[in-house]
Amino acid sequence: MPDRYTRTAVALHWTVMALVITALCMGWFMTDLAISPLKLRVYSWHKWIGVTVLGLSAVRALWRLSHAPPAPVPMAAWQRLSAHAIHGLLYLMLLVQPLTGWIYSNAAGFPVVYLKLIPLPNLVAKDKALAARFEDLHSAGGTILAIAIGLHALAALKHHFIDRDDTLRRMLRWRAT
Amino acid sequence: MKNLRMRSAGLFVSVMAAAATLAADGGLNVTRSSIIATFRQENVPVDAPFRTFSGTIHYDSAQPDRSSAALAVDVASFDIGDVGYNAEVRKPAWFDGARFPQATFRSTAIKPGAAGHFDATGTLTIKGRAQPMSVAITVQRIGGADAFDGSFDLSRKAFGIGDPSWDDVLDDKVHVRFHLVNAGT
Numbered sequence: 001m002p003d004r005y006t007r008t009a010v011a012l013h014w015t016v017m018a019l020v021i022t023a024l025c026m027g028w029f030m031t032d033l034a035i036s037p038l039k040l041r042v043y044s045w046h047k048w049i050g051v052t053v054l055g056l057s058a059v060r061a062l063w064r065l066s067h068a069p070p071a072p073v074p075m076a077a078w079q080r081l082s083a084h085a086i087h088g089l090l091y092l093m094l095l096v097q098p099l100t101g102w103i104y105s106n107a108a109g110f111p112v113v114y115l116k117l118i119p120l121p122n123l124v125a126k127d128k129a130l131a132a133r134f135e136d137l138h139s140a141g142g143t144i145l146a147i148a149i150g151l152h153a154l155a156a157l158k159h160h161f162i163d164r165d166d167t168l169r170r171m172l173r174w175r176a177t
Numbered sequence: 178m179k180n181l182r183m184r185s186a187g188l189f190v191s192v193m194a195a196a197a198t199l200a201a202d203g204g205l206n207v208t209r210s211s212i213i214a215t216f217r218q219e220n221v222p223v224d225a226p227f228r229t230f231s232g233t234i235h236y237d238s239a240q241p242d243r244s245s246a247a248l249a250v251d252v253a254s255f256d257i258g259d260v261g262y263n264a265e266v267r268k269p270a271w272f273d274g275a276r277f278p279q280a281t282f283r284s285t286a287i288k289p290g291a292a293g294h295f296d297a298t299g300t301l302t303i304k305g306r307a308q309p310m311s312v313a314i315t316v317q318r319i320g321g322a323d324a325f326d327g328s329f330d331l332s333r334k335a336f337g338i339g340d341p342s343w344d345d346v347l348d349d350k351v352h353v354r355f356h357l358v359n360a361g362t
Contacts, residue, residue: 035265037346044219109223109258116220126224126258 003070003166007174012060014171016053016094020145023049027142044116047105051114054098061091073165079155086152093145099123100138107131205232205248206322209358212250216333217348229254232282234359236316236323241289246297246325248282248357252304270340277304293317297327303336322361328354 005013026046033039072080105112106122107130113119124130159167212227232248252272257263267274284299290313298311314327333339334349 035261037343040218040346044221109225111221111223113219113221128258131258 002068004170004174005070006063006067008063009060009067009069010171010174012056012063016056016060017149019049019053019056020094020149023053024142024146047101047112048115050098050101051112051120053094054102057091057094057098061095064091070170073159073167073170075159075163075165083155086148086155089144089148090152093141093148097138097141097145100134100141104131104134104138107134204360205230205234206358206360207231209322209324210356212353212355212357214255215352215354217350218346220348223257225255225257227251227254228256232357234323234325234357236325236359238316238323241295242287244284244287244295246282246284246287246299250280251278252280253278271338273304280304282310301331303331304338306336308335319358320361323359325357325359326355328352 023046026042026049030039030042030046033042072083075083102112102120103123106124107127109126109131111119111122156168156171159165160169207230210230212230213224214227215222215224217223227250229251230248232246234244234246236244253267253274255263255266255272257266266272269276272280280301280303282299282301284297286298288296288298290296293316295314295316296311297314298309300307301310302308308331310329310331312327312329314325316323316325318324330350330352332349333347333351334344339347
């Protein structure tokens with residue numbers, strides 16, 4: 001087993017991280033903005049980031065399935081199991097969260113036009129009740145995603161500063177191929 | 178007794194005749210009709226119907242040029258699908274529903290085209306501003322009533338709808354499509 005991640009895996013990891021944290025922050029403050037041109041812009045950016053995250057996460061999942069990750073750093077079995085569980089939850093939410101947002105937008109009567117250029121297909125027709133349900137799902141998903149990212153980051157920092165092992169470092173350097 | 182029954186039958190017939198006249202008079206069947214505006218924000222097309230409107234269309238298929246149409250649309254019934262945005266567009270910077278509750282269209286000339294088609298020219302008044310307009314209309318018989326379909330683009334700025342600060346995110350061009358069905362005869 002290799003001891004490092006591929007350069008692609010590392011680049012995808014940090015790109016998606018930056019995008020998701022930006023989208024989460026936007027999601028929290030944009031809903032409280034008064035109706036204004038800025039509000040519409042932020043909603044558009046939020047949706048474009050979400051679509052980008054969905055695409056990159058799909059690529060990432062396929063990359064992960066076709067490229068072996070490095071062998072786990074030695075740690076207690078419960079730690080490895082919970083790390084796996086959080087990784088699984090993160091992959092799931094990175095795919096599900098953009099989709100619930102997309103469905104919510106369509107159900108509320110707003111198609112998604114990626115980067116103002118590419119009209120994406122409507123996943124559902126306009127439907128007020130469905131929009132309300134997916135608004136709740138998307139909002140709860142944001143909280144779940146934020147908690148999962150927090151746990152994942154805390155664990156990485158704990159391994160780096162307390163266990164002083166290679167967990168974080170190997171996501172900062174990459175193997176040549 | 179027989180006489181009374183005869184008389185009530187006669188009354189019934191005359192009521193029906195009056196109703197038919199009224200329908201033939203061109204009143205719209207509002208529940209079967211729709212007026213939908215599509216605006217674009219950040220290049221996203223958003224469909225929003227006007228829920229309340231009324232009008233009359235006098236259509237004479239034998240002499241289409243003698244037809245005429247008059248419509249009145251309650252601007253406060255514009256339904257974007259969200260109470261916050263619906264309240265926003267009623268404000269003075271948008272429709273100013275308090276001062277100008279209705280948008281109207283009144284035809285001035287009907288020019289017949291190919292069978293089932295004609296061009297309606299008239300005056301569109303929104304927010305107190307009148308603009309001449311012309312629209313191609315298709316007419317067909319649906320369930321014993323005339324149904325009129327058409328669509329046109331308008332400039333929201335020509336009617337003073339929306340503060341200029343919105344121009345970067347909201348297109349000037351608004352597409353309006355309508356399906357208007359006369360009460361059946």
